Amino acid sequence: MIRIGHGYDIHRIVAARPLVLGGVRFETDFGLLGHSDADCLTHAVCDALLGAAGLPDIGHYFPDSDPAWKDADSQLLLQRVVAELRAHHFSPVNIDATLVAEKPRIKPMIGAMKAALARSAGLSPDAIGVKATTHEGVGEIGRGEAIAAYAVALIERP
Ligand SMILES: [Zn+2]
Numbered sequence: 001m002i003r004i005g006h007g008y009d010i011h012r013i014v015a016a017r018p019l020v021l022g023g024v025r026f027e028t029d030f031g032l033l034g035h036s037d038a039d040c041l042t043h044a045v046c047d048a049l050l051g052a053a054g055l056p057d058i059g060h061y062f063p064d065s066d067p068a069w070k071d072a073d074s075q076l077l078l079q080r081v082v083a084e085l086r087a088h089h090f091s092p093v094n095i096d097a098t099l100v101a102e103k104p105r106i107k108p109m110i111g112a113m114k115a116a117l118a119r120s121a122g123l124s125p126d127a128i129g130v131k132a133t134t135h136e137g138v139g140e141i142g143r144g145e146a147i148a149a150y151a152v153a154l155i156e157r158p
Contacts, residue, residue: 001157002093005052007044010141010148021099021106021147022113022130023075023120028104032147035064039074041099041130041149045117046074046081048097048153053090078120090155092121096129097151102144106132 017031022041032038046058061084062069062077069077082092095117099106110130118125135141141148 003052003054003090003155003157005048005050005153005155007047007049007051007151007153008148009040009043009047010146011038011040012146013144019104020074021101021109021149022097023073023078023116024109024112026104026109036062036069036072036077037074040147041097041113041151042074042078042117042120044149044151045095045097045121045153046078048095048151049078049081049085049092049121049155052153052155053085053088055084055088075116075120078117082121085155089157091158092123092127093154093156094123094127094129095121095151095153097131097149099130099132099147099149100135100141101132101147102134102137102142 011032014033019026019028019031020037020039114125114128140146
């Protein structure tokens with residue numbers, strides 16, 4: 001049996017926070033606002049995997065109200081999500097994600113993001129797609145006020 005899932009996430013850009021996307025730290029003077037490390041790419045991937053399994057979303061497993069997840073490394077969240085899938089006898093097959101960000105330049109970091117997500121999901125890097133696009137200057141993302149991510153994931157129950 002194979003199943004597909006979709007995830008979306010957006011976080012507001014703020015000063016004086018580290019920027020982490022796909023498990024990779026960017027050298028910027030801005031970051032994303034959130035309870036955890038606010039890694040919107042990894043959060044979208046988590047929701048795609050959970051959605052494929054018909055499970056509740058990331059907010060159910062890692063609520064903002066829980067101090068345990070304050071500034072948490074989202075790779076840990078992704079590892080927990082994959083463990084939850086395995087507990088339901090599902091395994092990830094592949095993941096494809098798109099980051100929507102006006103800044104910073106994403107492309108040079110894509111290899112590192114694929115490697116980090118692959119490690120956390122227990123997949124080979126060639127089973128992870130990461131693409132990046134800008135928002136062409138339009139709207140909140142285009143004005144550099146937020147970064148968003150979309151992801152789809154295929155899972156199987158052998
Ligand atoms: Zn998020």
